[in-house]
Amino acid sequence: MVDIRAFYHNTNPRKTLDLARPEDQALYIDFSALRQQDPIAPLQAGISFFSPDEPTCQLFTGHIGCGKSTELSRLKTGLEAENFHVVSFAASDDLEMGDVDVGDILLAIARQISLSLEAAGVQVKATGFHAFLRSMNQFLNQEVTGLAVNVPGFGEVGFNEQDQSLSLAMGIGKITAQTKNSLALRTRLRDYLEPRTKGIIDAINTELIEPAIAQLKAQGKAGLAVIVDNLDRVEDALKPFGVRQQNYLFVERGDQLRQLNCHVVYTIPLNLCFSGEITRLAQRFGNPYVLQVIAVENRDGTVNQAGIAKLKELVLVRAFPELAVAEREGAIGQLFDSEEALNQLCLMSGGHVRELLMLIQTWVMGERTTPLTRAGLDAAIRAQRNQLLKSIDPEDWPQLRQVHRSQQLSGKECYQTLLRSLLVYEYCDQAGSWFVVNPMLRGVKELQDR
Numbered sequence: 001m002v003d004i005r006a007f008y009h010n011t012n013p014r015k016t017l018d019l020a021r022p023e024d025q026a027l028y029i030d031f032s033a034l035r036q037q038d039p040i041a042p043l044q045a046g047i048s049f050f051s052p053d054e055p056t057c058q059l060f061t062g063h064i065g066c067g068k069s070t071e072l073s074r075l076k077t078g079l080e081a082e083n084f085h086v087v088s089f090a091a092s093d094d095l096e097m098g099d100v101d102v103g104d105i106l107l108a109i110a111r112q113i114s115l116s117l118e119a120a121g122v123q124v125k126a127t128g129f130h131a132f133l134r135s136m137n138q139f140l141n142q143e144v145t146g147l148a149v150n151v152p153g154f155g156e157v158g159f160n161e162q163d164q165s166l167s168l169a170m171g172i173g174k175i176t177a178q179t180k181n182s183l184a185l186r187t188r189l190r191d192y193l194e195p196r197t198k199g200i201i202d203a204i205n206t207e208l209i210e211p212a213i214a215q216l217k218a219q220g221k222a223g224l225a226v227i228v229d230n231l232d233r234v235e236d237a238l239k240p241f242g243v244r245q246q247n248y249l250f251v252e253r254g255d256q257l258r259q260l261n262c263h264v265v266y267t268i269p270l271n272l273c274f275s276g277e278i279t280r281l282a283q284r285f286g287n288p289y290v291l292q293v294i295a296v297e298n299r300d301g302t303v304n305q306a307g308i309a310k311l312k313e314l315v316l317v318r319a320f321p322e323l324a325v326a327e328r329e330g331a332i333g334q335l336f337d338s339e340e341a342l343n344q345l346c347l348m349s350g351g352h353v354r355e356l357l358m359l360i361q362t363w364v365m366g367e368r369t370t371p372l373t374r375a376g377l378d379a380a381i382r383a384q385r386n387q388l389l390k391s392i393d394p395e396d397w398p399q400l401r402q403v404h405r406s407q408q409l410s411g412k413e414c415y416q417t418l419l420r421s422l423l424v425y426e427y428c429d430q431a432g433s434w435f436v437v438n439p440m441l442r443g444v445k446e447l448q449d450r
Contacts (some may be wrong), residue, residue, distance in 0.1 A: 010318040014356035016069040032390035039289040057258035067352030087116040088227040100252045103193035111172035126207040133171040171348030205261045232267040254284035274415035294351035295427040311346035341374040407434040
Protein backbone atom coordinates (compact mmCIF):
# COMPACT_ATOMS: atom_id res chain seq x y z
CA MET A 1 0.00 0.00 0.00
CA VAL A 2 1.33 3.44 -0.96
CA ASP A 3 1.46 6.13 1.71
CA ILE A 4 0.72 9.15 -0.52
CA ARG A 5 1.67 11.62 2.22
CA ALA A 6 5.04 9.93 2.78
CA PHE A 7 5.62 9.91 -0.99
CA TYR A 8 4.86 13.62 -1.13
CA HIS A 9 7.24 14.26 1.77
CA ASN A 10 10.01 12.15 0.19
CA THR A 11 9.77 14.08 -3.10
CA ASN A 12 10.20 17.52 -1.55
CA PRO A 13 12.40 19.33 -4.12
CA ARG A 14 13.73 21.69 -1.45
CA LYS A 15 15.09 18.88 0.71
CA THR A 16 18.76 17.96 0.31
CA LEU A 17 19.55 14.37 1.19
CA ASP A 18 21.99 14.14 4.09
CA LEU A 19 23.88 10.96 3.29
CA ALA A 20 25.15 10.69 6.86
CA ARG A 21 21.57 9.76 7.83
CA PRO A 22 20.55 6.15 7.05
CA GLU A 23 16.99 7.18 6.16
CA ASP A 24 18.28 9.65 3.55
CA GLN A 25 20.94 7.25 2.32
CA ALA A 26 18.15 4.77 1.56
CA LEU A 27 16.61 7.32 -0.84
CA TYR A 28 19.85 8.06 -2.73
CA ILE A 29 20.28 6.91 -6.33
CA ASP A 30 23.79 6.86 -7.79
CA PHE A 31 23.72 8.28 -11.33
CA SER A 32 27.49 8.25 -11.84
CA ALA A 33 27.37 5.35 -14.34
CA LEU A 34 25.24 7.53 -16.65
CA ARG A 35 27.61 10.50 -16.47
CA GLN A 36 30.94 10.71 -18.28
CA GLN A 37 32.60 10.67 -14.89
CA ASP A 38 31.67 10.71 -11.23
CA PRO A 39 32.46 14.35 -10.33
CA ILE A 40 32.72 13.61 -6.62
CA ALA A 41 35.44 10.97 -6.96
CA PRO A 42 38.08 13.37 -8.39
CA LEU A 43 37.07 16.07 -5.90
CA GLN A 44 37.61 13.66 -3.03
CA ALA A 45 40.81 12.23 -4.51
CA GLY A 46 42.20 15.74 -5.01
CA ILE A 47 41.92 16.23 -1.26
CA SER A 48 42.52 12.88 0.42
CA PHE A 49 44.74 11.04 -2.07
CA PHE A 50 46.83 13.62 -3.91
CA SER A 51 47.19 16.47 -1.39
CA PRO A 52 46.04 15.47 2.10
CA ASP A 53 48.57 17.74 3.82
CA GLU A 54 48.54 20.66 1.37
CA PRO A 55 45.67 23.16 0.88
CA THR A 56 43.55 22.60 -2.21
CA CYS A 57 40.82 24.71 -3.79
CA GLN A 58 38.36 23.16 -6.27
CA LEU A 59 35.20 24.24 -8.08
CA PHE A 60 31.94 22.33 -8.56
CA THR A 61 29.02 23.37 -10.76
CA GLY A 62 25.97 22.25 -12.70
CA HIS A 63 22.38 23.29 -13.36
CA ILE A 64 20.67 24.69 -10.27
CA GLY A 65 18.59 21.86 -8.83
CA CYS A 66 20.37 19.02 -10.62
CA GLY A 67 21.55 17.41 -7.38
CA LYS A 68 24.79 19.23 -6.48
CA SER A 69 23.96 19.58 -2.79
CA THR A 70 23.19 15.89 -2.47
CA GLU A 71 26.45 14.99 -4.22
CA LEU A 72 28.34 17.37 -1.95
CA SER A 73 26.75 15.56 0.98
CA ARG A 74 28.28 12.41 -0.48
CA LEU A 75 31.65 14.18 -0.66
CA LYS A 76 31.33 15.22 2.98
CA THR A 77 30.47 11.68 4.04
CA GLY A 78 33.35 10.28 1.99
CA LEU A 79 35.91 12.68 3.44
CA GLU A 80 34.67 12.05 6.97
CA ALA A 81 35.11 8.32 6.33
CA GLU A 82 38.74 9.17 5.53
CA ASN A 83 38.95 10.95 8.89
CA PHE A 84 38.77 14.59 7.73
CA HIS A 85 36.91 17.18 9.77
CA VAL A 86 34.48 18.61 7.22
CA VAL A 87 32.68 21.95 7.46
CA SER A 88 29.84 22.07 4.93
CA PHE A 89 27.33 24.89 4.69
CA ALA A 90 24.96 26.73 2.36
CA ALA A 91 26.33 30.19 1.61
CA SER A 92 22.80 31.50 1.07
CA ASP A 93 22.17 31.09 4.81
CA ASP A 94 24.80 33.75 5.56
CA LEU A 95 24.87 35.92 2.46
CA GLU A 96 22.52 38.08 0.40
CA MET A 97 23.03 36.36 -2.97
CA GLY A 98 22.16 39.45 -4.99
CA ASP A 99 24.99 41.43 -3.40
CA VAL A 100 28.07 39.44 -2.38
CA ASP A 101 31.69 40.45 -1.93
CA VAL A 102 34.84 38.46 -1.17
CA GLY A 103 34.96 39.77 2.39
CA ASP A 104 31.41 38.46 2.97
CA ILE A 105 32.40 34.97 1.81
CA LEU A 106 35.54 34.93 3.94
CA LEU A 107 33.64 35.98 7.07
CA ALA A 108 30.97 33.33 6.38
CA ILE A 109 33.65 30.66 6.05
CA ALA A 110 35.35 31.82 9.26
CA ARG A 111 32.02 31.73 11.11
CA GLN A 112 31.13 28.26 9.92
CA ILE A 113 34.59 26.86 10.69
CA SER A 114 34.46 28.36 14.18
CA LEU A 115 30.93 27.06 14.76
CA SER A 116 31.91 23.54 13.64
CA LEU A 117 35.09 23.52 15.73
CA GLU A 118 33.16 24.62 18.83
CA ALA A 119 30.73 21.74 18.31
CA ALA A 120 33.68 19.34 18.02
CA GLY A 121 35.30 20.67 21.19
CA VAL A 122 38.25 22.25 19.38
CA GLN A 123 39.17 25.56 21.01
CA VAL A 124 41.21 28.29 19.30
CA LYS A 125 41.98 31.61 20.97
CA ALA A 126 42.06 33.84 17.86
CA THR A 127 42.86 36.86 20.02
CA GLY A 128 43.70 39.07 17.06
CA PHE A 129 40.58 38.02 15.19
CA HIS A 130 38.43 38.90 18.21
CA ALA A 131 40.08 42.33 18.32
CA PHE A 132 39.37 42.74 14.62
CA LEU A 133 35.70 41.91 15.19
CA ARG A 134 35.49 44.49 17.98
CA SER A 135 36.96 47.10 15.65
CA MET A 136 34.30 46.23 13.05
CA ASN A 137 31.61 46.58 15.70
CA GLN A 138 32.99 49.96 16.68
CA PHE A 139 33.12 51.04 13.05
CA LEU A 140 29.44 50.10 12.68
CA ASN A 141 28.66 51.55 16.13
CA GLN A 142 26.15 54.21 15.09
CA GLU A 143 23.98 51.73 13.21
CA VAL A 144 24.11 48.54 15.26
CA THR A 145 24.86 49.19 18.94
CA GLY A 146 21.89 48.25 21.10
CA LEU A 147 20.10 46.31 18.34
CA ALA A 148 19.19 42.67 18.74
CA VAL A 149 19.87 40.42 15.76
CA ASN A 150 18.89 36.85 15.01
CA VAL A 151 22.18 34.98 14.65
CA PRO A 152 21.82 31.55 13.00
CA GLY A 153 22.66 28.91 15.56
CA PHE A 154 22.35 31.29 18.52
CA GLY A 155 18.96 33.05 18.27
CA GLU A 156 18.45 36.66 19.36
CA VAL A 157 21.70 38.35 20.40
CA GLY A 158 22.10 41.94 21.55
CA PHE A 159 24.68 44.13 19.86
CA ASN A 160 27.34 45.63 22.12
CA GLU A 161 30.87 46.12 20.85
CA GLN A 162 32.23 46.08 24.40
CA ASP A 163 31.09 42.48 24.97
CA GLN A 164 34.23 40.32 24.86
CA SER A 165 32.59 37.10 26.03
CA LEU A 166 31.25 36.12 22.62
CA SER A 167 32.58 33.12 20.73
CA LEU A 168 34.17 33.83 17.38
CA ALA A 169 31.20 32.26 15.56
CA MET A 170 28.72 34.40 17.46
CA GLY A 171 30.79 37.54 16.99
CA ILE A 172 30.95 37.11 13.23
CA GLY A 173 27.32 36.01 13.13
CA LYS A 174 26.15 39.19 14.83
CA ILE A 175 27.75 41.27 12.11
CA THR A 176 26.76 39.16 9.10
CA ALA A 177 23.18 38.64 10.30
CA GLN A 178 22.64 42.39 10.54
CA THR A 179 24.37 43.34 7.29
CA LYS A 180 22.64 40.58 5.29
CA ASN A 181 19.38 42.48 5.54
CA SER A 182 20.73 46.00 5.12
CA LEU A 183 22.33 47.33 1.96
CA ALA A 184 23.51 50.43 3.81
CA LEU A 185 25.26 48.36 6.47
CA ARG A 186 26.79 46.01 3.87
CA THR A 187 28.18 48.99 2.00
CA ARG A 188 29.55 50.53 5.17
CA LEU A 189 31.12 47.26 6.29
CA ARG A 190 32.75 46.70 2.88
CA ASP A 191 34.28 50.15 3.01
CA TYR A 192 35.97 48.91 6.15
CA LEU A 193 36.84 45.39 5.00
CA GLU A 194 38.08 46.04 1.46
CA PRO A 195 41.52 47.51 2.33
CA ARG A 196 41.89 44.84 5.04
CA THR A 197 41.13 41.75 2.95
CA LYS A 198 44.68 40.42 3.12
CA GLY A 199 44.65 40.90 6.89
CA ILE A 200 41.37 38.98 7.14
CA ILE A 201 42.81 36.07 5.16
CA ASP A 202 45.96 36.08 7.30
CA ALA A 203 43.90 36.13 10.51
CA ILE A 204 41.67 33.27 9.34
CA ASN A 205 44.73 31.24 8.40
CA THR A 206 47.03 31.90 11.35
CA GLU A 207 44.50 32.24 14.15
CA LEU A 208 41.75 29.87 13.09
CA ILE A 209 42.62 27.33 10.41
CA GLU A 210 46.23 26.49 11.23
CA PRO A 211 45.72 26.09 15.02
CA ALA A 212 42.57 24.07 14.33
CA ILE A 213 44.36 21.70 11.93
CA ALA A 214 47.14 21.20 14.48
CA GLN A 215 44.59 20.26 17.15
CA LEU A 216 42.59 18.08 14.79
CA LYS A 217 45.68 16.15 13.73
CA ALA A 218 46.67 15.75 17.38
CA GLN A 219 43.27 14.05 17.81
CA GLY A 220 44.01 11.74 14.90
CA LYS A 221 42.13 13.64 12.19
CA ALA A 222 43.55 13.85 8.67
CA GLY A 223 42.87 17.56 8.24
CA LEU A 224 40.22 20.21 7.63
CA ALA A 225 38.00 20.55 4.54
CA VAL A 226 35.40 23.25 3.87
CA ILE A 227 32.54 22.83 1.36
CA VAL A 228 30.79 26.09 0.43
CA ASP A 229 27.50 25.21 -1.25
CA ASN A 230 24.98 27.50 -2.99
CA LEU A 231 27.50 30.03 -4.31
CA ASP A 232 26.20 28.89 -7.70
CA ARG A 233 23.12 30.94 -6.79
CA VAL A 234 25.06 34.22 -6.75
CA GLU A 235 23.13 36.53 -9.06
CA ASP A 236 24.81 37.89 -12.17
CA ALA A 237 24.22 41.50 -11.12
CA LEU A 238 26.30 44.36 -12.42
CA LYS A 239 28.57 45.82 -9.77
CA PRO A 240 28.68 49.65 -9.48
CA PHE A 241 32.15 49.60 -11.06
CA GLY A 242 30.89 47.81 -14.19
CA VAL A 243 31.91 44.17 -13.61
CA ARG A 244 29.42 41.30 -13.41
CA GLN A 245 29.22 39.95 -9.86
CA GLN A 246 29.97 36.34 -10.81
CA ASN A 247 33.09 37.28 -12.77
CA TYR A 248 34.17 39.68 -10.04
CA LEU A 249 34.04 37.05 -7.28
CA PHE A 250 35.55 34.04 -9.00
CA VAL A 251 37.79 35.56 -11.67
CA GLU A 252 38.85 39.03 -10.57
CA ARG A 253 39.06 38.07 -6.87
CA GLY A 254 39.56 34.34 -7.29
CA ASP A 255 43.16 34.46 -6.07
CA GLN A 256 41.94 35.64 -2.67
CA LEU A 257 39.26 32.94 -2.40
CA ARG A 258 41.94 30.27 -2.89
CA GLN A 259 44.33 31.59 -0.23
CA LEU A 260 42.78 29.77 2.73
CA ASN A 261 45.19 27.20 4.20
CA CYS A 262 42.81 24.25 4.19
CA HIS A 263 40.92 22.26 1.60
CA VAL A 264 38.06 24.28 0.08
CA VAL A 265 35.36 23.34 -2.46
CA TYR A 266 33.25 26.18 -3.86
CA THR A 267 30.13 25.80 -5.97
CA ILE A 268 30.04 28.32 -8.82
CA PRO A 269 27.41 29.38 -11.39
CA LEU A 270 27.33 27.16 -14.47
CA ASN A 271 27.31 30.35 -16.56
CA LEU A 272 30.99 30.88 -15.86
CA CYS A 273 31.87 27.70 -17.75
CA PHE A 274 30.41 29.29 -20.89
CA SER A 275 31.86 32.75 -20.44
CA GLY A 276 34.92 34.31 -22.02
CA GLU A 277 36.58 34.10 -18.60
CA ILE A 278 36.73 30.30 -18.37
CA THR A 279 40.46 30.27 -19.17
CA ARG A 280 41.27 32.74 -16.42
CA LEU A 281 38.99 30.86 -14.05
CA ALA A 282 40.77 27.57 -14.81
CA GLN A 283 44.17 29.22 -14.34
CA ARG A 284 43.17 30.21 -10.80
CA PHE A 285 41.34 27.07 -9.68
CA GLY A 286 41.78 24.36 -12.30
CA ASN A 287 38.88 23.20 -14.45
CA PRO A 288 35.52 23.12 -12.62
CA TYR A 289 33.92 19.72 -12.06
CA VAL A 290 30.45 19.68 -13.66
CA LEU A 291 27.48 17.63 -12.49
CA GLN A 292 25.61 16.76 -15.64
CA VAL A 293 21.88 16.43 -16.14
CA ILE A 294 20.80 12.83 -16.83
CA ALA A 295 20.16 12.41 -20.55
CA VAL A 296 16.63 11.15 -21.26
CA GLU A 297 17.15 11.21 -25.01
CA ASN A 298 20.02 10.51 -27.40
CA ARG A 299 21.49 12.80 -30.04
CA ASP A 300 19.20 11.30 -32.66
CA GLY A 301 16.12 12.10 -30.57
CA THR A 302 15.42 8.53 -29.49
CA VAL A 303 14.68 7.80 -25.85
CA ASN A 304 17.71 7.10 -23.68
CA GLN A 305 16.44 3.97 -21.98
CA ALA A 306 19.25 3.82 -19.42
CA GLY A 307 18.51 7.37 -18.27
CA ILE A 308 14.77 6.74 -18.03
CA ALA A 309 15.36 3.51 -16.08
CA LYS A 310 17.55 5.26 -13.52
CA LEU A 311 15.06 8.10 -13.05
CA LYS A 312 12.32 5.51 -12.53
CA GLU A 313 14.46 4.06 -9.75
CA LEU A 314 14.58 7.49 -8.12
CA VAL A 315 10.78 7.80 -8.22
CA LEU A 316 10.14 4.29 -6.94
CA VAL A 317 12.60 4.46 -4.05
CA ARG A 318 10.86 7.64 -2.83
CA ALA A 319 7.54 5.77 -2.88
CA PHE A 320 8.73 2.39 -1.56
CA PRO A 321 11.92 2.93 0.47
CA GLU A 322 11.11 -0.13 2.58
CA LEU A 323 10.96 -2.51 -0.42
CA ALA A 324 13.91 -4.31 -1.95
CA VAL A 325 15.00 -3.06 -5.37
CA ALA A 326 13.55 -6.08 -7.16
CA GLU A 327 10.16 -5.61 -5.47
CA ARG A 328 9.71 -1.96 -6.45
CA GLU A 329 9.15 -2.71 -10.13
CA GLY A 330 6.30 -4.98 -9.16
CA ALA A 331 4.71 -2.22 -7.09
CA ILE A 332 4.41 0.30 -9.95
CA GLY A 333 0.71 -0.47 -10.34
CA GLN A 334 0.06 0.59 -6.74
CA LEU A 335 1.45 4.06 -7.46
CA PHE A 336 0.53 4.76 -11.12
CA ASP A 337 -2.32 3.67 -13.34
CA SER A 338 0.22 2.63 -15.98
CA GLU A 339 3.96 2.25 -16.37
CA GLU A 340 3.65 4.49 -19.42
CA ALA A 341 2.66 7.36 -17.11
CA LEU A 342 5.85 6.82 -15.09
CA ASN A 343 7.91 6.77 -18.28
CA GLN A 344 6.30 10.01 -19.45
CA LEU A 345 6.99 11.64 -16.08
CA CYS A 346 10.70 10.85 -16.37
CA LEU A 347 10.87 11.94 -20.02
CA MET A 348 9.19 15.30 -19.36
CA SER A 349 11.59 16.06 -16.50
CA GLY A 350 14.43 16.27 -19.00
CA GLY A 351 16.59 14.34 -16.54
CA HIS A 352 16.69 17.28 -14.15
CA VAL A 353 16.15 15.95 -10.62
CA ARG A 354 14.46 18.99 -9.12
CA GLU A 355 12.14 19.37 -12.11
CA LEU A 356 11.21 15.71 -11.74
CA LEU A 357 10.41 16.14 -8.04
CA MET A 358 8.44 19.35 -8.66
CA LEU A 359 6.38 17.62 -11.33
CA ILE A 360 5.63 14.73 -8.96
CA GLN A 361 4.51 17.11 -6.23
CA THR A 362 2.21 19.02 -8.60
CA TRP A 363 0.76 15.69 -9.74
CA VAL A 364 0.27 14.35 -6.19
CA MET A 365 -1.22 17.63 -4.98
CA GLY A 366 -3.73 17.53 -7.83
CA GLU A 367 -4.94 13.96 -7.22
CA ARG A 368 -4.07 13.20 -3.58
CA THR A 369 -4.77 9.50 -4.04
CA THR A 370 -3.31 6.49 -5.81
CA PRO A 371 -2.99 5.19 -8.35
CA LEU A 372 -1.88 8.46 -9.93
CA THR A 373 -3.41 8.76 -13.40
CA ARG A 374 -2.03 9.79 -16.77
CA ALA A 375 -4.71 12.47 -16.92
CA GLY A 376 -3.41 13.88 -13.64
CA LEU A 377 0.14 13.90 -15.03
CA ASP A 378 -1.01 15.75 -18.15
CA ALA A 379 -2.65 18.38 -15.94
CA ALA A 380 0.57 18.76 -13.90
CA ILE A 381 2.59 19.12 -17.09
CA ARG A 382 0.26 21.82 -18.39
CA ALA A 383 0.54 23.72 -15.11
CA GLN A 384 4.33 23.66 -15.09
CA ARG A 385 4.52 24.45 -18.81
CA ASN A 386 2.38 27.52 -18.29
CA GLN A 387 4.67 28.70 -15.52
CA LEU A 388 7.71 28.15 -17.73
CA LEU A 389 6.14 30.02 -20.65
CA LYS A 390 5.61 33.06 -18.44
CA SER A 391 9.36 33.25 -17.81
CA ILE A 392 10.33 33.43 -21.49
CA ASP A 393 11.07 36.78 -23.08
CA PRO A 394 9.97 37.15 -26.72
CA GLU A 395 13.58 37.65 -27.82
CA ASP A 396 14.47 34.19 -26.42
CA TRP A 397 12.32 32.28 -28.89
CA PRO A 398 14.60 32.60 -31.97
CA GLN A 399 17.49 31.13 -29.99
CA LEU A 400 15.27 28.39 -28.58
CA ARG A 401 14.15 27.48 -32.09
CA GLN A 402 17.79 27.35 -33.20
CA VAL A 403 18.68 25.02 -30.32
CA HIS A 404 15.68 22.84 -31.17
CA ARG A 405 16.89 22.53 -34.77
CA SER A 406 20.64 22.27 -34.32
CA GLN A 407 21.22 20.99 -30.75
CA GLN A 408 23.77 23.78 -30.44
CA LEU A 409 23.84 26.91 -28.32
CA SER A 410 25.85 29.93 -29.40
CA GLY A 411 26.68 33.21 -27.71
CA LYS A 412 27.62 33.96 -24.11
CA GLU A 413 24.36 35.73 -23.35
CA CYS A 414 22.36 32.77 -24.62
CA TYR A 415 24.26 30.39 -22.36
CA GLN A 416 23.62 32.61 -19.39
CA THR A 417 19.95 33.23 -20.16
CA LEU A 418 18.76 29.88 -21.42
CA LEU A 419 20.79 27.53 -19.21
CA ARG A 420 20.31 29.39 -15.95
CA SER A 421 16.54 29.63 -16.49
CA LEU A 422 16.35 25.88 -17.35
CA LEU A 423 14.92 26.59 -20.78
CA VAL A 424 17.74 24.51 -22.26
CA TYR A 425 19.56 21.45 -20.89
CA GLU A 426 23.05 20.28 -21.76
CA TYR A 427 23.59 16.55 -22.23
CA CYS A 428 26.93 14.85 -22.65
CA ASP A 429 28.20 11.61 -24.13
CA GLN A 430 31.57 10.30 -25.30
CA ALA A 431 31.41 12.56 -28.35
CA GLY A 432 30.92 15.70 -26.23
CA SER A 433 28.00 17.96 -25.41
CA TRP A 434 24.73 18.74 -27.12
CA PHE A 435 21.78 20.89 -26.08
CA VAL A 436 18.04 20.26 -25.96
CA VAL A 437 15.10 22.53 -25.26
CA ASN A 438 13.31 21.74 -22.00
CA PRO A 439 10.85 18.93 -22.90
CA MET A 440 8.06 20.93 -21.26
CA LEU A 441 8.24 23.27 -24.24
CA ARG A 442 8.02 20.61 -26.94
CA GLY A 443 4.98 21.16 -29.08
CA VAL A 444 4.29 24.79 -28.16
CA LYS A 445 3.56 26.89 -31.23
CA GLU A 446 6.34 29.40 -30.51
CA LEU A 447 8.96 26.65 -30.90
CA GLN A 448 7.92 25.67 -34.40
CA ASP A 449 10.04 26.71 -37.40
CA ARG A 450 9.31 30.11 -38.88
